[in-house]
Amino acid sequence: MNFNETLKAKRKRAESILMEYLPKEEGFQAKVIEAMNYSVSAGGKRLRPIFMEEAFLLFGGQGKQAEPFMAALEMIHNYSLVHDDLPAMDNDEFRRGQKTTWNVYGDGMAVLAGDGLLNLAYETAAKAFDMAKTLEEMKRITKSLQVLGCKAGIYGMIGGQAADIEAETCGTVSKDQLLFIHEKKTAALIQAAMMIGAILAGADETSVALMEKAAYNIGIAFQIQDDILDVTSTGEVLGKPVGSDEKNHKLTYVALYGLDASGRKVKELSEEALHILGSFRERNEFLEELVRMLITREK
Amino acid sequence: MNFNETLKAKRKRAESILMEYLPKEEGFQAKVIEAMNYSVSAGGKRLRPIFMEEAFLLFGGQGKQAEPFMAALEMIHNYSLVHDDLPAMDNDEFRRGQKTTWNVYGDGMAVLAGDGLLNLAYETAAKAFDMAKTLEEMKRITKSLQVLGCKAGIYGMIGGQAADIEAETCGTVSKDQLLFIHEKKTAALIQAAMMIGAILAGADETSVALMEKAAYNIGIAFQIQDDILDVTSTGEVLGKPVGSDEKNHKLTYVALYGLDASGRKVKELSEEALHILGSFRERNEFLEELVRMLITREK
Numbered sequence: 001m002n003f004n005e006t007l008k009a010k011r012k013r014a015e016s017i018l019m020e021y022l023p024k025e026e027g028f029q030a031k032v033i034e035a036m037n038y039s040v041s042a043g044g045k046r047l048r049p050i051f052m053e054e055a056f057l058l059f060g061g062q063g064k065q066a067e068p069f070m071a072a073l074e075m076i077h078n079y080s081l082v083h084d085d086l087p088a089m090d091n092d093e094f095r096r097g098q099k100t101t102w103n104v105y106g107d108g109m110a111v112l113a114g115d116g117l118l119n120l121a122y123e124t125a126a127k128a129f130d131m132a133k134t135l136e137e138m139k140r141i142t143k144s145l146q147v148l149g150c151k152a153g154i155y156g157m158i159g160g161q162a163a164d165i166e167a168e169t170c171g172t173v174s175k176d177q178l179l180f181i182h183e184k185k186t187a188a189l190i191q192a193a194m195m196i197g198a199i200l201a202g203a204d205e206t207s208v209a210l211m212e213k214a215a216y217n218i219g220i221a222f223q224i225q226d227d228i229l230d231v232t233s234t235g236e237v238l239g240k241p242v243g244s245d246e247k248n249h250k251l252t253y254v255a256l257y258g259l260d261a262s263g264r265k266v267k268e269l270s271e272e273a274l275h276i277l278g279s280f281r282e283r284n285e286f287l288e289e290l291v292r293m294l295i296t297r298e299k
Numbered sequence: 300m301n302f303n304e305t306l307k308a309k310r311k312r313a314e315s316i317l318m319e320y321l322p323k324e325e326g327f328q329a330k331v332i333e334a335m336n337y338s339v340s341a342g343g344k345r346l347r348p349i350f351m352e353e354a355f356l357l358f359g360g361q362g363k364q365a366e367p368f369m370a371a372l373e374m375i376h377n378y379s380l381v382h383d384d385l386p387a388m389d390n391d392e393f394r395r396g397q398k399t400t401w402n403v404y405g406d407g408m409a410v411l412a413g414d415g416l417l418n419l420a421y422e423t424a425a426k427a428f429d430m431a432k433t434l435e436e437m438k439r440i441t442k443s444l445q446v447l448g449c450k451a452g453i454y455g456m457i458g459g460q461a462a463d464i465e466a467e468t469c470g471t472v473s474k475d476q477l478l479f480i481h482e483k484k485t486a487a488l489i490q491a492a493m494m495i496g497a498i499l500a501g502a503d504e505t506s507v508a509l510m511e512k513a514a515y516n517i518g519i520a521f522q523i524q525d526d527i528l529d530v531t532s533t534g535e536v537l538g539k540p541v542g543s544d545e546k547n548h549k550l551t552y553v554a555l556y557g558l559d560a561s562g563r564k565v566k567e568l569s570e571e572a573l574h575i576l577g578s579f580r581e582r583n584e585f586l587e588e589l590v591r592m593l594i595t596r597e598k
Contacts, residue, residue, distance in 0.1 A: 028479045030451055032461030036453070083414060086405035088387060106468075107387035112461050115382060116453045116542065118414060122421045123448030129441040136444055142428040142437070149422030154335070154415045162331030162411050169405075180327045183584050 003289050008051075014049040021071040022126045030272035033049075035105040035113035036120070042098050046174060048073045048193045050290070053198025055211060058277075058284040065131050066200050069139045071145055072125035073193055076152050082110055084161070117276075121148075128283045136202075144196040151192035160184025173251040179220075182253070189218025210276050217273035221266045227252035228262055233298065270295040302588050306349075309585075311498050313348040313369060319424045320370040328437050330563050331353070334404040334412035335419070339377045347372045347492045349589070353497025354510060357576075357583040361493025368443055372492055373426035375451050378416035379389040381409055420447075427499075435501075438446040450491035459483025472550040478519075481552070509575050516572035520565045520594045527561055532597065569594040 001007065022040060025033045049070035056066040082205045085092040085100040086107055093103050102110035125145055132138045150156055167289060168174040173181075196214040198208050230244060231254055244250075254262045277288050302310065321339060324332045348369035355365040383400040384391040384404055392402050401409035424444055424454040431437045449455055463480050472480075493514040497507050529543060530553055543549075553561045569590060576587050 023453060026460040030478055031465050033453055083410050088410055108464050111387055112457055116457045118417055119448060119452040119457060123452055126448055127442045138437050145425045149418060149425055153418035153422055154322060154332055158329035158411055158415045158418060163327040165407050166330050178328055284443035298510050
């Protein structure tokens with residue numbers, strides 16, 4: 001299989017793990033479960049669970065212990081989209097060509113569907129304990145839960161979303177603030193993915209810290225590349241309208257530093273990330289290729 | 300100290316534990332943290348953490364291991380109020396005489412503040428692991444986390460909220476549906492409180508199941524009593540408008556079965572709960588008194 005076929009197979013695998021942990025649409029609360037499953041099943045790159053499993057494999061992880069965390073992280077990513085799309089927030093009617101959750105189920109039900117997914121994420125992650133056989137394994141799962149909470153919460157993703165809303169309300173964004181928003185909104189869940197994969201596989205603290213740094217670089221590079229494509233690509237290639245950042249007066253890295261400097265930054269960040277990924281005893285060539293793909297992508 | 304003084308002291312203690320786990324209002328995400336703390340600090344009976352600690356004491360619990368869970372459960376209760384009050388849901392502008400969170404911070408920020416509290420609840424509960432010294436203690440915390448997820452999620456509180464929204468949309472509610480909504484919306488978090496208190500203290504499975512049953516009765520009795528007061532009390536005694544259920548066409552136990560049968564049901568449920576609480580090797584007289592107070596209360 002070439003890289004794209006492998007990626008497709010891995011995406012399919014991440015999806016089937018996720019589906020395993022989705023609840024049945026039954027009982028008096030069937031509607032909210034339907035709304036949750038609707039939003040999670042709507043597609044997406046499934047990058048976070050793939051990153052997690054590849055980090056797990058890089059450090060020699062075996063068995064199924066990463067699976068509940070892979071599903072949990074994708075649920076967290078999806079709940080954040082459901083709430084982000086709400087009329088109270090971005091007021092988006094469509095995502096990935098489909099109606100957004102509130103646009104199908106109403107915004108009250110969409111608030112609850114997001115809450116349901118966030119809660120289910122922690123319920124699901126806690127199921128990893130049922131697979132643990134030793135105190136050492138329980139400690140790894142505990143540490144993973146703590147990393148998940150930290151990177152998803154107010155010192156992670158939610159913190160980034162809140163800073164973003166405030167920046168939009170206030171109208172001015174400093175360079176520090178922009179970097180904070182990118183770090184928290186985009187990089188934090190990739191950090192959770194790569195750190196938890198490493199922790200569950202038994203990587204030492206230094207390696208986990210290096211994975212955190214590599215994931216930071218990947219997340220920021222990914223975001224800047226997104227902003228570059230919004231300026232340089234066409235709607236046809238991208239599959240979504242270009243120029244939306246400028247239209248929405250969104251302050252981006254490109255607007256602050258220009259296209260050339262932004263391109264150089266993406267290259268610098270990703271080279272450092274690849275350098276880290278190449279520095280461990282074992283290598284994961286697919287993971288390295290995935291990083292290269294993400295920052296050279298044209299859509 | 301008489302009962303009311305003891306209750307006041309225990310409420311103060313629950314509040315100080317909660318405050319210990321609230322985040323500092325600093326950084327680029329200071330505003331969302333301010334909104335979270337605003338909603339949590341607005342008062343309330345703090346019944347759930349009190350129930351948890353009393354169950355912990357009933358089974359001989361010692362040390363501080365229940366504290367992170369006490370704070371976590373109160374955060375979950377409060378996030379649900381923040382989201383419930385949103386214009387997308389109940390559209391309430393005031394709660395406990397104060398402006399609701401969205402009414403102060405805007406509804407986008409209130410969505411995030413609720414998300415932040417829910418996430419922080421799991422982060423906080425997971426901190427109990429840092430206090431565990433043995434594998435047995437880790438297992439109790441794991442079990443408690445699983446109970447928390449179950450009772451707060453789509454098979455617990457969120458399930459009840461979703462069924463409630465749907466019932467309001469559809470306009471008809473069956474008796475089974477009404478009981479489901481009461482069980483999930485009101486009883487589930489009290490069950491979490493009393494079960495987790497027992498589990499952390501090392502109670503056996505039979506005792507935990509009995510506590511689940513007692514808490515179910517207490518929750519349903521509490522809710523029916525609420526509905527009775529809405530009909531029989533005056534606004535002055537209650538401190539909030541009476542007759543609101545009828546005005547809002549809310550189907551209640553009282554509307555379905557009448558006042559007399561409702562009063563008998565409260566008595567029957569609470570007597571059974573008190574019977575269970577009196578059946579263990581040790582007794583907790585304060586807890587029993589608290590149950591008696593809640594179902595004979597006049598406001």
